[in-house]
Amino acid sequence: MSRRSLTLLKNLARSANGSAIQTRSVTYMPRPGDGAPRAVTLIPGDGIGPLVTNAVEQVMEAMHAPIYFEKYDVHGEMSRMPPEVMESIRKNKVCLKGGLKTPVGGGVSSLNVQLRKELDLFASLVNCFNLPGLPTRHENVDIVVIRENTEGEYAGLEHEVVPGVVESLKVITKFCSERIAKYAFEYAYLNNRKKVTAVHKANIMKLADGLFLESCREVAKKYPSITYNEIIVDNCCMQLVAKPEQFDVMVTPNLYGNLVANTAAGIAGGTGVMPGGNVGADHAVFEQGASAGNVGKDKIVRENKANPVALLLSSAMMLRHLQFPSFADRLETAVKRVISEGKCRTKDLGGQSTTQEVVDAVIANLE
């Protein structure tokens, strides 16, 4: 028996030395002047927005990140985005925002959509993945949903034909479909992803979604090493909750993307933790991954129990976008560590902590 234990011991000792070598990667050699601080427009928003954006501000200060925020007050019931906010984003090129609540009905159009259309932020990206330490019913989830942001069902073109009959126009153009497909494949190429899935309902909307699919197929030909397939959106929703590991990158028109992103976020841990961003040719706006219009209930705001993780991880994406990879890594590692330890979690993750307690834990875990 001692002989067996000895070999077991040797194997264990060997595996203990060979695993998990946390070494610094090959260094990033900055250009001179890369450390100059960048201005970022900050829009706290409604509901839990000010709470979670304040969390980001605190963590950025604790890290001495080369970022400073220009804060602007915008609320969901305003009829338009104030022009000075748009000016600021056009100048800074990057914006971080909390949620803006869109009133149901009424005549007020969504400020979230207005921002995306005015700045032509045509791609919305949500990264849904299992966080280590956070138990979910689905394992091996690592999906990136790339959603067309400017047209489709969200064109906002509705009219009442006769009293009691309303037409809502869904607009799909070759131009927008092509560029979102191009962005999705380029994203997959740059991030070493193996598969792109187009989500559609072309059996019913033969021309509209058919045009979307055609554009995706054309772009797919230029990327022979990336697998491309198509899935009808109803089957897609079912597959998401049954076998989410089959999906990698998903490219979708506007409405399906909204639903698929929320579903994928939900199975991977909830919209409180998934990071996301919106990007166009010139600007980028970062906000929590899915459900940008969901600003939480009054009770959460009163008790200060909003989950800041989604916006913290989105700000890590923003740091990477601004080419500050080390700061992004530090922030991300600290947040993941806090979640995996499990001591400090807000209510949506099954804990009882307040936003401030989570922020303090993240700051304490920064290297």
Next chain:
Amino acid sequence: MARRSASILNRLLAKNPPSPFTAPTRSITYMPRPGDGAPRTVTLIPGDGIGPLVTGAVEQVMEAMHAPVHFERYEVLGHMRRVPEEVIESVKRNKVCLKGGLATPVGGGVSSLNMQLRKELDIFASLVNCINVPGLATRHENVDIVVIRENTEGEYSGLEHEVVPGVVESLKVITKFCSERIARYAFEYAYLNNRKKVTAVHKANIMKLADGLFLESCREVAKHYPGITYNEIIVDNCCMQLVAKPEQFDVMVTPNLYGNLVANTAAGIAGGTGVMPGGNVGAEHAIFEQGASAGNVGNDKIVEQKKANPVALLLSSAMMLRHLRFPTFADRLETAVKQVIQEGKCRTKDLGGDCTTQEVVDAVIAALE
């Protein structure tokens, strides 16, 4: 004896609970701007000696990865009088260059082409990252030193003259302008890469004015970065400390000559100049080459047998991919190279093995994800 092994087993098993950080999880995604995937052109200078061998290795690996870089190759050899005009034009156009070594003849009238490139393009900072590579046994552990060396002046000004027959003066030039910008670059590097300490290497007790000016500039810049520790060390003590206790050094900022020596020493203790990556950067251009000893192009025997070590240039090209904003490709290349070294089956002669360059390249390509 069984009872003792059992208790040790228990302790080992208890110490290794499944940690969530052993499995490599994907980090937060990098959201590219539209058009970021467009291929970039990079000037490629194979150089002398082992140069063509190792740059050929990089080209093969880049193709295997389908990296969005394509190379414009130019023949430059160390005994040419000047770097050809079209090469300089190409580097100015592409902004990024990858090169093998250019051997500088000893004596004679030919100035170093390496130096000429750096001066013409004003590539004032040379950066060498000397770090223990996992799986590669060395006498020193915990080495993680970045040597940032001023590249354009100092002892390498090239201003020499014979005063009278038998008496030669060689001018070492130190300017406030160059010292300040290299100090600023070193502290900015430390800030951006989360480094805690910057050490200035000097010999100001002897060269009071020259190295004194260098130190003054470093001290002034240090005041702007209160979160980073700053200290100074005399170069002779530094060399001794490097081989005795290398873990005390983090980022080192040095004038030209000391930087050359310190970088080579640090590279040597961390595994050899065959594995350390490095680059040179200026305000507009960047040149990547093997970390230390850019003038060392190996001896003829290595070239004949094709046993040059491509690891240094492969890791430098990973630095280049990061510089060109292709972080995922850089990660893939780096992981593959580190895996090959760690497995230890495919190593060239300077690492104690017997493989050829091509075998190492094939192993790296096979290890790519």
